[in-house]
Amino acid sequence: MNDTSPTTSRSTSRLRAVISALMIIVALILAPVASVGTWARVQLVDTDQFVATFAPLADDPAVQTFVADQITDQINEQVDFKQIIGDVFAGIAEANLPPRAATAIASLEAPAVAGIQSLVASTTQRIVASDQFAELWEESLRVSHKQITALLKDQPGTALQVSNDGTLSLELGPLIDAVKQRLVERGLSFADKIPVKDRSIAIVHADSLGLARVSYQIAVIGGYWLPWLALGLLIGGILVANRKRRAVVISSIFFAIIFGLMTMGVWIGGNIFVFSVSPNPLPSSVAHAIFDQVTAMMDSTLRALTFLGVLVAVVAWFAGPSRPATATRSVLGSGFASLRGALDRAGGDTRGFGRFLDKNRNVILIVAIALGMAALFASRPVTFTAITWLVIALIVVAIAVEVLRRPEGESESVGTEKESQPPTVDPANESSRASESTDSGKADLYDDSDVAVLSRNADTEAEGTVDGEPADK
Template identity: 25%
Template sequence: MPLGGLSVWAKYEIGDTRRYVATMGPLATGPEVRGAVADTLTHGIMTKVEAGRLDGELRQFVREAARSFTSTPAFRTAWDTANRAAHDAVLRALRGERDDAVTLDLAPVTQQLRDRLAEDRVPLAHRIPVTHTEITVLEGREVAALRKGFRMLEFASFWLPVAALALAVGGILLAVRRRRAIIATALGAALGAALLALATAVVRALTLADLPPHVSRAAAAAVYDALTSTLRTATWTILALGLTVAATAWLTGRVARHRARSAEPPPARAREERRARA
């Protein structure tokens, strides 16, 4: 069941460009992503500009302008466009055969930012070159490592949930004591959900701990949390549902046994009834 839930999430949440862009869209208004994008744009621009004594002043202007630009509708449009392009590139890499690195080009965003700086009469804004400033989304070795796992999850996204449901229903129908089978199945589902929630948290910690120094930890955490939001919601829902079903089945069993004992006649009365019948 944990692998089934993970495969469904990978197929319909991560593997769907429309849903991916919709999930990532709200991050464009968050301070973590806005700050990381502003820092990346500022660094990319300043490495291309020779400002001399005006370097510090220009850097400050560019940083403030970049930060201001990330609050505009134009940036949100560029953000969605960039994420859509990056997601398409990642899916092509994972579903293809080549192990090339996946990169994202920031040239369109740089162009809009330069126009914004020129309108604000920032010194040397016209000298900012609009070059292909690329961000590496996935390294080549990461593509090769992720491809097999992603393909397996895509294949299993249908069969694993169906198999888990069939085994659960079949086990309950074939069980001699079905109430106990329902309790065991519900507890098993809850345990599986708990393991998946734990794995999600562990992977989050490992991912953030393994980031390169230049990558914003806050932005990466925001992205990870957004992407796994549906998965975490599903795991906690299954966990709560499993515990509820198990508790309900156990309580109804207790009530049924109590009623059965209450309906039985006392031992003395039962002996008298047997003598009368004899």
């Protein structure tokens, strides 16, 4: 039975290593998918977040200029201003004006056409830059949100439309109608002749929306639960591992690498997107603005998760047996021990509670990290601010545990330190006491007869003899 015990132990160890590796690998594979699914869920499923993402585009100068130019071009295509002004001047010419007056009026026909076109362009630009356009944009976003998420439905009459082939476009009908009403208010009755047709601007083509479709399906299926599954597999794989600290370091390094590569992928994808849609149908400035606005949350989340992976790997490495880690822990341990001793001498001994913290220190720190990570993922998307607060909270907990814990025997050693120290002695007093004790000792050793004998011997030595014998003998 004893012969098979080592074999069984090795088999169990190998099984644990295999299970741990599989769980960590699956977790690392699911992590990027979960992050994209969470982003898709927040951006596409949540109406308020969807509006908050796209609404600021209405205030972007590049987008405003692009939309205003498109509206102006649509109006110029639908309304023949040259024909309208020509009819007006032809009517004037039929009034039998003098030749010089007729010639002068005819010369004003071309400037009148240009002036009307300029008036339409400036009016359109002011409308697009006004709060009215921003409100219309936001309202249209809310109305068409279901279309964006489904990518199949068609709801005419809204500013944003998604066709059956997956092309996201901006409907110009409501905006053209707003320009038309403004021109009529300014006394330009010909504006009533501007037809309001279903004209649109293609913002993103179907090829560019492929990732959005996949992301939406992921969001619907597992945008909420997939991150928890990945986190559970990662924690479970670390707990099953034979060398837990090493598993934490390795998995954190790969975690940081994966999300670092995804961050680079977003940047590369942005350049590809801009290149694919510029200059037609979108100028590069507008394409950049749209892509940056849509992916801003994902980009910040990926950067934050990359930083989180690096942070966990560094902390786990410093918890290991390396020389820098050991030296750092030694210095911090001595500092906290001195601090605890000072607190105990000042009456701050935590006694039983401190001994409880000392016995369960590792468990408390692990629970704090687990709760912090759970709170971090629950408050998705993960941001630098959230990670910073998590790090600060964990540092505060670790410092509090180190200050309040009381290892066995530490309090007793501090309490008996004063008793074991020798009394303080003043060197000057000690010297005087030593001389007094010497003199008194001499007085006790010799009586009066002994003093007389010592005195006679001293005199004999002075004459060169000792007890009657020559000194050289």
